[in-house]
Amino acid sequence: MVDYVDPELVLAECPYCEHAVLAREIGALGKPEHVNNWKWAWRYVLARCTECSGPLLLAHDAPWDRLESIWPNPHGRELSNSIPEALRREHSEARACLKAKAYTAVAVMVRRTLEGVCADQGVTRRQPLVASLRELHQQGRIEGRLLEWAEALRVLGNQGAHYTGVQVSREDATDALALAEALLDYMYVFTSQYEAFKARRSQPRSAPGTE
Template sequence: MQKESFNVFCPECNMLVEAKVITDATGKFQSDALNPDDEVDAMYNAEHYTVCLCRRCNHPFLIKESLQGVPAEFETVTDTVVLYPTESKIAIEYLPNSIHSAYIQALRSYKVSLFDPCVLMCRKCLEGLCKILNVSGSNLNKRLEKLKEEKHIDDRLLKWGHQIRLIGNEAAHDIDTPISKKDAQDILEFTEAILIYVFSLTQRYEALMKRRQTTSK
């Protein structure tokens, strides 16, 4: 199965782009046929690899497609994964629905170059975090300090939280100073770090301790 292009998100262009296929090759191939003569009518699973270049900036991509079919009848793509470039981030798991919704909106805004909405949604993530953890305070500044006081976050995460708060305020009130791509990227990643620390890693640590206790018994 050959294609002339793929639609992918280019990190250099910061947008969805068309990537032109440069070369391709078939990798792993497994057939259900019991002998070679039966392969034409037997179900198979295969991996197809494609190298592409962004039509805007020539950024390279390596894409793997998982294929399934019967040679004499059909072939379909069951999964498509961009192997390069990759993101080596820790997965953001266990987010409450309200915070997950705000985070997804921040992420989508960044990917379509809407940087002001991106940082506004990041700030909303912090507001949601304080609400979920029942942290009180007359404003976000005081609530962030309370998060640190109650040991939900440490000094470094507090500093990052204040930057999310301040740049979020700029996006909301300073119409003459648009948020830059780099600032939006930093704020999004600081937000991800706080969410990972408070929700994802905390839950994973608790799960680890339960496994260890079960094993020791």
């Protein structure tokens, strides 16, 4: 006896359920057969998770042996290349820990990311992390609210790195990852973007009608 398999059901990874599920195909768009200028075949599938009813956009390439969720992005947004590769790598490992539900490891990896930021900015000099963060603040590289965030992440990282009998919660791990990402964006993306904006605005401009 062969079990009936619904042809509209596909196996996919649901970012909402955080595990592999069956998703029901709602619609699909594939490469038209008469189009020959594409060197590869492709197919996009709009589906609904049968566990939580969440919407999914899936994609796979020929020979249709791999189906990947592309929205919502299960890996989070890509960090800017303006952020040093070593720091992006630390943050990526923190994301992987969150996906694996290793929340204590997330806190530790976020703390490592903070240490990496201080090292990249040249303010470590064998001093405690708290002193390095405050030195960044004194130098005007991070503002008061960002210092407050960073010190909260440092404390959470200490909780993860040392046995205290208190577990790091999923909510704290998720927030820590988001705050660390915001700190990286501020330090390496928005600050340089604002400086470029100021430099561009300071350039002499021609009066209207003289160009």
